[in-house]
Amino acid sequence: MTETHEAGFGRLSSVDPPALVVDHLTKRFGDRVAFDDVSFEVGTGEVFGFLGPNGAGKTTTVRTLGTLIAPTAGSATVAGIPLNAKNGSAIRSRISIMPESPGLYLRLTVMENLQCFAGLYELDDIRGRIGRALRAVNLEDRAGHLCGSLSKGLRQRVALARAVLNDPAVLFLDEPTSGLDPVATKEVHELIASLRERGVTIFLTTHRLEEAERLCDRVAILNTTLRVIGRPDELRKQLFRRSIDIRLRVPLDDPQAVFDARPGVEGWDQTPAGYTLTVSDPDLAAPALARALVKADADILSIAESHHSLEDVYLELIDEDVEANSR
Amino acid sequence: MSFSWTRVGAILRKELRDYRRNRFVIVTMTMVPIVFIIAPMIQLFVANATANTAHLDTRIGLSLLYMLVIPAIVPSTLSAYSVVGERDQGTLEPVLTTPIRREEFLIAKALAAFVPALVISYTIFGIFLATAALFAHPVIASAIYAGTHVLVQLLFTPLLAGWAIWVGIAVSARSTDVRIAQQLSMLGSLPPLAILALISLNVITASTALALGFAAALLAFDLLAWRVVAAMFDRERLVTGRRA
Numbered sequence: 001m002t003e004t005h006e007a008g009f010g011r012l013s014s015v016d017p018p019a020l021v022v023d024h025l026t027k028r029f030g031d032r033v034a035f036d037d038v039s040f041e042v043g044t045g046e047v048f049g050f051l052g053p054n055g056a057g058k059t060t061t062v063r064t065l066g067t068l069i070a071p072t073a074g075s076a077t078v079a080g081i082p083l084n085a086k087n088g089s090a091i092r093s094r095i096s097i098m099p100e101s102p103g104l105y106l107r108l109t110v111m112e113n114l115q116c117f118a119g120l121y122e123l124d125d126i127r128g129r130i131g132r133a134l135r136a137v138n139l140e141d142r143a144g145h146l147c148g149s150l151s152k153g154l155r156q157r158v159a160l161a162r163a164v165l166n167d168p169a170v171l172f173l174d175e176p177t178s179g180l181d182p183v184a185t186k187e188v189h190e191l192i193a194s195l196r197e198r199g200v201t202i203f204l205t206t207h208r209l210e211e212a213e214r215l216c217d218r219v220a221i222l223n224t225t226l227r228v229i230g231r232p233d234e235l236r237k238q239l240f241r242r243s244i245d246i247r248l249r250v251p252l253d254d255p256q257a258v259f260d261a262r263p264g265v266e267g268w269d270q271t272p273a274g275y276t277l278t279v280s281d282p283d284l285a286a287p288a289l290a291r292a293l294v295k296a297d298a299d300i301l302s303i304a305e306s307h308h309s310l311e312d313v314y315l316e317l318i319d320e321d322v323e324a325n326s327r
Numbered sequence: 328m329s330f331s332w333t334r335v336g337a338i339l340r341k342e343l344r345d346y347r348r349n350r351f352v353i354v355t356m357t358m359v360p361i362v363f364i365i366a367p368m369i370q371l372f373v374a375n376a377t378a379n380t381a382h383l384d385t386r387i388g389l390s391l392l393y394m395l396v397i398p399a400i401v402p403s404t405l406s407a408y409s410v411v412g413e414r415d416q417g418t419l420e421p422v423l424t425t426p427i428r429r430e431e432f433l434i435a436k437a438l439a440a441f442v443p444a445l446v447i448s449y450t451i452f453g454i455f456l457a458t459a460a461l462f463a464h465p466v467i468a469s470a471i472y473a474g475t476h477v478l479v480q481l482l483f484t485p486l487l488a489g490w491a492i493w494v495g496i497a498v499s500a501r502s503t504d505v506r507i508a509q510q511l512s513m514l515g516s517l518p519p520l521a522i523l524a525l526i527s528l529n530v531i532t533a534s535t536a537l538a539l540g541f542a543a544a545l546l547a548f549d550l551l552a553w554r555v556v557a558a559m560f561d562r563e564r565l566v567t568g569r570r571a
Contacts, residue, residue, distance in 0.1 A: 029567070060567075066424050069563040093426040103421040105341060107348040112341070119337025120425035162421070 016044040017080060019170050019201035020065065025074035027060055034060040037074070038226045042170075042218075047192065047202045049216030051209065051310075053318055056223045058205045059100070062172045065203075066097045079169040093121065096168035100175045102159035106148030110139060110158050113147055114165060121166040133161040136191055153184045160191065170201045177211060189215060213310040227317045236308045241266075243306040244282055244289065247274040249299035258296045262288045276306065334427045335435040342439030352405065356443060359400050360451045366393045371459055376466040383470050385528075391476050392523055394455065398448040398488035399516040402440035406495025407512035409436040410565065411502045420566055429560040433553065437492045444488040452480050475538070482542055483523070489549030491516035497556045503568070519545060 020042035027034040035057030042048040052058050063069045065078050067088040076083040079094040104113050114133065118126040134140045137157040142150065147158060156179060163171060173192070177185040192202055192215055206212050212219050213232050220229040228235055251270070252258055259268045259277060264285030268277040279285040282305045293300050346352045370390035374383065413419040422432070456477070459468045471477070494515035495508075502508035522541065525531045 063566060067562075068420070068423055068566045089426045089428055092424060095424075097421075097424040099417075099420050099424075101417045101420075103417040103419075105345060105418055106416075107345050108341065112344055116337050116341040117421075117425060119340070120334050120422065120427050122331060122333045122426070159421075 018042060018077075019044045019046070019079060020048075020203065021077040022065070023075045025061075025064065025076055026072050027057070027064055027069065028072045033057075033224055035222060036225050038222065039074075040220055040226065040229055042201060042203060044169075044201055045196060045199045046217045047196050047204060047215050049212035049219035050203060050205045050222060051207075051212055051219055051314060052222035052227075058222055059174060061222065062097060062174055062203065062205060066095060066172060067091050093166070094168065095170045095172065096163045096166055097172040098159050098163040098174060098176060100178060102155040104147040104155055104158055104162075107146065109144050109146055110134070110150075110161075111143040113158060114162055117162050117165055123166060129165055129167075130161075133165050136164060136194070137161045138187060153180045156180055157184065157187070160188065164191075164195065168200065170203060171195065172203045172205070174205045175207065176204070177206070177208060185211075209309070209311040209314055219310065221314060221317055223318060223321050227321070228313070232310045232313070235310070235313045241278050242280070242282055244277045244279055244286060244303060245271075245274065245306050246277065246289065246293070246303050247301040248293070249301055252296060252298055254296075258292050258298070259289070262292055264288070274301075330428070331426075331431060334425075334431045335438070338422070338427070338432060338435035339438050339442075342436070343442070346405075346439075346443065355404055356401060356447060360397050360447050363393045363396045363400075364451050364455060366390055367455055368458065371455075371463040371467060374464075374467050376464040380470070383467070387467070387470055387476060388526075389528065391471075391480060392520075394448070394452055394480065395483055395487055395523060396520060397451055398444050398484045399491045399520055400513070401447055402444035402488050403491040403495050403512045403516040404509055405440040405443070406436065406492045407499050407502075407509040408505055409440065409496055410499040410560075411505050411508045412499070414565060415505055423562055423566065429562070430553070430557045433496060433557055433560060436496055437489075437553070440492045440495070441485070441488055444492075445485055448484045448488070449481075452484070475535070479538065482538075483545075486542055486545035486549060487516075487519055489552075490519050490545055493549060493552035493556055497552070497559060500556060500560050500565070 018041040020040075022038055022040050025038045026036050028036075038057075038061065050058050050061065060069065064071050065076060065083065067078075067083065070085065071083070078091045081087050081091050081094065083091065105116070108116070111130065114130045115126060118129060123129055130143075131140070134143055137160050139154070139157055139161060142154065142158075147155060150158065156176070160173075160176060163173070176192075177188050180188060189211070192204070195202060204212065204216060216232070218229065218231050219235070221227045228238070230238065251274075255268065255270065255275060259265055259275070262285060264279045264281045265288075266278045266280055268275055277285065277289070286303055286305070290300070290303055293303075346356075367390040370386060374386050374390075376383075378386075410419070413422070456471070459471050463471075491512070495512035498511045498515060499508045502511070522531070526537070526541075531537070
């Protein structure tokens with residue numbers, strides 16, 4: 001990718017024009033706000049994770065960008081085309097949306113389902129495209145099977161094949177691995193990686209935080225308003241102070257004497273597993289702490305910088321919202 | 328983007344394939360015509376061939392009215408299912424995310440109900456005419472062939488089917504329940520039949536001008552209805568259940 005990301009703003013500086021530009025977009029259904037004042041950009045070829053609790057407005061955002069529903073306020077550009085009622089068909093021809101439910105015609109075969117959608121996109125070389133799409137999801141041998149006879153996981157893969165049929169510039173995936181077994185999930189992840197290599201921009205809505213962390217260049221967390229946006233590691237830095245976890249075989253007799261006044265150490269807590277120290281610079285603090293522990297004759301099991309997962313970031317933000325709402 | 332017959336064809340082919348594998352659709356398409364050809368067939372053999380021409384004409388007109396129920400009923404159930412049924416099955420949203428325009432989607436759905444309705448109605452009428460020619464009393468057969476009955480059947484079959492289809496699709500696009508849509512659609516298909524019944528029963532005096540006027544009105548409705556139903560077709564409401 002050629003763009004650089006500026007965490008916290010959702011804006012990109014890039015050689016290629018962004019695949020998605022969302023500017024103060026809002027959608028209300030009467031009094032209910034689905035999402036409010038959402039702004040971000042997604043670069044061409046980027047895998048962008050869109051996270052949030054149930055009812056946060058993720059699917060409504062996807063539907064709005066997919067021209068299925070009209071925004072109440074704000075503007076957006078999708079695949080280089082301004083989002084408005086007049087451009088609906090043009091936008092939909094350049095994107096693809098895979099909804100959470102596969103929505104296949106169960107009395108039709110896999111091939112017939114894909115033929116129908118190839119016709120809707122007015123594609124040429126239909127046979128070739130369907131063959132490539134089925135190969136991408138490892139379903140070539142199921143082309144003649146009725147979709148109604150397939151398992152949930154296989155149906156999900158047919159829906160994915162359908163989503164890549166038109167070589168979309170932007171692919172919206174709503175919970176693509178929902179209900180899939182680990183092998184099928186791995187295949188979907190590989191497919192997303194190969195699509196990224198081909199320059200397809202992927203807008204991934206998921207509840208699987210480890211999936212977002214693994215696949216996405218950047219993530220946004222939505223809870224009606226956009227709470228945060230950036231690379232997972234940047235979000236961790238934004239939300240959590242840096243710290244070091246120390247595990248000892250036996251707790252220290254006088255931890256205050258060992259930890260206080262060490263360079264870079266700002267504070268410490270005792271945990272069931274040992275000690276967690278807030279530090280300004282782990283590279284400076286860790287060697288000093290190791291020396292102090294050895295001097296104190298402690299049986300050290302491990303000294304490591306604390307790792308906060310995307311899940312920690314997510315839970316921290318959502319908990320903040322829950323607390324704010326309960327006040 | 329301009330109107331695309333390729334997209335219309337894609338939905339039409341999908342619908343026809345789906346009908347072929349749907350037992351409910353096949354049973355409906357088979358049973359309705361059978362039910363509504365019985366009365367006209369009986370009339371062929373029990374009508375009094377010695378009755379005066381006017382009386383015979385009325386009897387035949389009335390019995391043929393049964394057959395005009397076929398193009399009204401057969402597409403009515405199909406079109407009532409067309410939008411709300413897809414929504415129920417979860418297949419509507421993926422289709423609406425493609426470049427298809429609502430006019431294309433609706434014309435495809437209408438054709439998917441129109442084609443089988445027309446084929447079945449004309450086939451049944453053909454069977455009736457053949458039976459009359461081969462087995463009915465020659466006076467009755469010639470009364471069927473000589474009058475305007477054949478013309479009325481040929482003319483009003485597609486027009487009534489068109490009415491039933493657009494009423495059905497309009498109901499389907501605004502409904503949230505397949506069963507309610509089918510009941511309302513069935514009711515909505517009846518008004519033109521009621522007018523035809525009044526003509527057949529001589530409550531309204533039949534004349535060529537009246538028939539042509541009525542046909543023209545139905546044709547105008549069928550052509551206008553496409554645009555009206557397209558305006559009623561609200562993607563947002565169909566996807567979210569809420570008005571835009």
